[in-house]
Amino acid sequence: MDNHLTIFTGGTAFIGNGQTISNATVVVEGHNIVKVSNGNYEVPRDASIVAFDGHTILPGFIDCHTHICLDGDNDPFGHSRTDPFVQRVLQASKYSQQTLKAGITTIRDMGGVDDIDLGLRNAINKCLIVGPRILASRKLICITGGHGWVIGREADGVDEIRKAVREQVKHGADVIKFMATGGVLTPGSDPRASQMSLQELEAGVIEAHKFGKRTAAHAKGSQGILNALRAGIDSIEHGTMLTEECVAIMKERGVSLNLTLSAMYGIEFRGRQGGMAQELVDKAIATKSLRQQSIEMAKQAGILITMGTDAGTPFNLHGENLRELELMVEVGFTPMEALKAGTGSSALALGLDKSIGSIGEGKLADLIIVEGDPTSDITKISRPGAVKLVMKNGMIFHDELS
16 A cells, blocks of 8 residues: 555544544544544645544444354344355354444454354455454353353363463464353353353463453352452453442453343344344343442443453344444443543553554544434444445445545
């Protein structure tokens, strides 16, 4: 890619750290942002101009919890085993395109199938297909018969857990995911119950960190969350039943919390009519009040909260990722807090804040534009079709403004 200049000018910029700039100018050269200013900018003759008056430019969003290999139907785990391999590869490629078009320029994929997540990541990096930047976990690691076993790497005891981590690293995983508790989508699994022991989690986290890999734990029940935190986990996924002790450890160690509100929303409101097993719908509904208590506790404590959707789970479709922001506002976040969670906070949690998550000089040019002001009305970004332009790495992939 050459060093062609693209200049965005005229509207409001949400920087990604909770601040905005009115009448903003953002200059992109090649892959990077080279200038951010308020007011006029002397435009070189050969530069491309994108006027966005009446719009807001924001950093590309980061979804810290997706399943790009799952189809969002009423039984995505089942389909991952029965649908032909080539069909699933093509579907995942389509989901990647939909995700990027929706304004998500980076995803952390939290449980792949048949190495499709790794293949997509590599193909996108080589510009063979269009999609967001992918951090892939490859196989999630669970106990035998534990939550997610259908798509996971089953392992029992500290030696097997270490081996499972090494396998994911060997095959190219960027992050390691552990299933600390039961969950909603596995029949017979209790979300409140711990599954991996503290010793197993500790062995797995130490091994992952030895290879320089960050770690995440699916953790809903209180004891499972606590086990993951005591083991040194880097992020808690879901965190449905936090306690004061959990929150204190998270605050002290800088552990992030990924709420994934979209996952339970889809099941609660579409599960019954969508043909899901009643047991699974009941489990989702039963934890709703506990989720709200945990959210309020985490917010009050100042925990680093990120944006994650669990996209690919039932009725939680790829390309609808930014609905998560609207759900966050519904449970008590301000629009500005929700936007920050999906940009600067998520980048920080993934260790990518030096390059993405905010609009600043030297950062990668991951930018999106929406009509109106999402800092006061989150639906300006959360509703389908809201995103009018998407740039990733300095390349425009979707444009309704020009």
